[in-house]
Amino acid sequence: MPSLTKEEVLALDKQYNQHPWLTGTVEPLAIARAEGIYFWDYDGKRYFDMSCQLTCSNIGFGNEAVNNAIKAQLDRFAYVAPAHAFEAKSVLAKKLVELAGGGMAKVFFTCGGSDANEAALNMARTVTGRAKVLSRYRSYHGSTLGSGNISGDPRRFSLEQPAANGFLKFFDPYVYRSDRAFESDAAASAYYLGLLESQIQYEGTDQIAAVFVESVTGANGVIVPPDGYLQGLRELCTRYGILLVCDEVMAGFGRTGKAFGFQHWGVEPDIISFAKGVTCGYVQLGGIIISRQIADFYKDHLFQFGLTYSGHALACAAGVACLELYERENLFERVASLGKVLGELLEEQKVKHACVGDVRYIGLFSALELVKSKETKEPLVPYAKDAEGVMKRIFGLLRERGFSTYGRENNINVTPPLTITEQELREAFVILDEVLTIVDKTFI
Numbered sequence: 513m514p515s516l517t518k519e520e521v522l523a524l525d526k527q528y529n530q531h532p533w534l535t536g537t538v539e540p541l542a543i544a545r546a547e548g549i550y551f552w553d554y555d556g557k558r559y560f561d562m563s564c565q566l567t568c569s570n571i572g573f574g575n576e577a578v579n580n581a582i583k584a585q586l587d588r589f590a591y592v593a594p595a596h597a598f599e600a601k602s603v604l605a606k607k608l609v610e611l612a613g614g615g616m617a618k619v620f621f622t623c624g625g626s627d628a629n630e631a632a633l634n635m636a637r638t639v640t641g642r643a644k645v646l647s648r649y650r651s652y653h654g655s656t657l658g659s660g661n662i663s664g665d666p667r668r669f670s671l672e673q674p675a676a677n678g679f680l681k682f683f684d685p686y687v688y689r690s691d692r693a694f695e696s697d698a699a700a701s702a703y704y705l706g707l708l709e710s711q712i713q714y715e716g717t718d719q720i721a722a723v724f725v726e727s728v729t730g731a732n733g734v735i736v737p738p739d740g741y742l743q744g745l746r747e748l749c750t751r752y753g754i755l756l757v758c759d760e761v762m763a764g765f766g767r768t769g770k771a772f773g774f775q776h777w778g779v780e781p782d783i784i785s786f787a788k789g790v791t792c793g794y795v796q797l798g799g800i801i802i803s804r805q806i807a808d809f810y811k812d813h814l815f816q817f818g819l820t821y822s823g824h825a826l827a828c829a830a831g832v833a834c835l836e837l838y839e840r841e842n843l844f845e846r847v848a849s850l851g852k853v854l855g856e857l858l859e860e861q862k863v864k865h866a867c868v869g870d871v872r873y874i875g876l877f878s879a880l881e882l883v884k885s886k887e888t889k890e891p892l893v894p895y896a897k898d899a900e901g902v903m904k905r906i907f908g909l910l911r912e913r914g915f916s917t918y919g920r921e922n923n924i925n926v927t928p929p930l931t932i933t934e935q936e937l938r939e940a941f942v943i944l945d946e947v948l949t950i951v952d953k954t955f956i
């Protein structure tokens with residue numbers, strides 16, 4: 513391995529690497545090493561990984577069991593074409609189907625989340641013979657042509673080409689920003705589902721192949737649906753022969769305190785897309801879990817989709833090791849209880865700081881929504897127009913103090929590794945508290 517200085521790494525990066533989603537001057541952090549819930553820069557400064565990178569490094573860095581499983585697979589073989597069977601892929605598919613429960617039957621592996629949603633889109637259109645798909649504004653499902661058009665947040669704008677038809681958007685059950693107050697979760701669910709049902713009727717009840725939803729919206733500010741919403745959505749989809757695709761790329765694998773987010777509400781999707789926590793980033797992997805009905809359809813229909821590296825052997829070995837670790841260490845149950853502490857810490861920040869309008873959380877999946885005024889709920893930065901880079905500066909203040917995370921629009925996402933201890937969580941919140949005090953004083 514070449515051993516470069518920080519300056520050399522950054523100079524090469526600046527000259528040769530195109531970074532995703534960023535314009536203007538990019539100031540990447542050069543990372544020297546990482547272990548557990550921390551990583552270090554070249555100056556020896558330590559950072560709490562309070563977002564698990566992109567909400568994927570659920571078990572932290574340097575896990576020995578996962579490293580060893582990858583090395584053992586490497587010694588056997590690193591890669592074979594997706595048409596072949598091998599132990600890790602067979603075992604992982606079985607584990608995933610069992611984890612999903614209900615009527616799920618088979619897995620198709622991809623390399624990540626975007627291509628998992630492409631596969632889901634392809635299947636939904638083929639199985640139903642319909643073209644249109646519905647998804648929500650506050651959503652992210654990937655950045656390839658199909659998955660990017662399913663995404664609702666502004667990252668879709670550059671992909672919305674005239675050729676990509678049939679991608680329709682509907683409103684999220686984003687109760688904090690609703691134009692009305694609801695007496696109960698049931699009332700909120702009924703309102704949003706009523707709007708969606710009207711939209712389905714206007715678009716043609718026999719025209720829509722699928723509804724894509726993140727069971728708990730992730731990157732766009734951790735929007736937890738009101739109770740009854742996903743159950744009602746399931747009924748609506750069934751009524752009109754529409755497939756329900758739950759995108760569990762971010763919410764899956766214990767993030768919410770259950771294997772998959774939708775399991776909090778007892779629904780059974782037709783397709784589940786997954787990635788991230790399946791291998792915790794040790795090797796990239798994604799895929800879809802499909803229902804018995806869809807699996808049966810493909811007994812005598814061609815699945816016109818494939819990727820050279822889908823279900824890569826090293827990734828499947830990492831996946832088996834991650835799922836075993838989740839189970840061995842009871843991580844999902846641990847998240848459910850540690851999530852209560854996270855919730856309390858967030859509520860304290862909301863009471864203490866004028867800039868915190870709302871906090872949303874489930875398990876170790878959370879966001880703080882920043883506002884100029886709690887009364888008017890005016891967002892700290894306007895939607896899709898943070899021209900002055902206010903949020904970037906706030907993330908910079910956090911990073912300077914060793915708290916690494918990200919967020920979209922006026923949200924700070926907090927999604928730490930599932931292995932974080934209560935004490936580490938409390939230590940990290942001291943930094944967050946300090947930065948929110950600065951925001952109160954200087955940004956609102």
Ligand SMILES: Cc1ncc(COP(=O)(O)O)c(C=O)c1O
Binds near residue numbers: 629652655759788
């Ligand atoms: C909910 C969700 N779906 C899909 C994706 C796309 O996954 P990938 O970046 O692995 O293509 C993401 C990525 O953040 C995501 O959060």
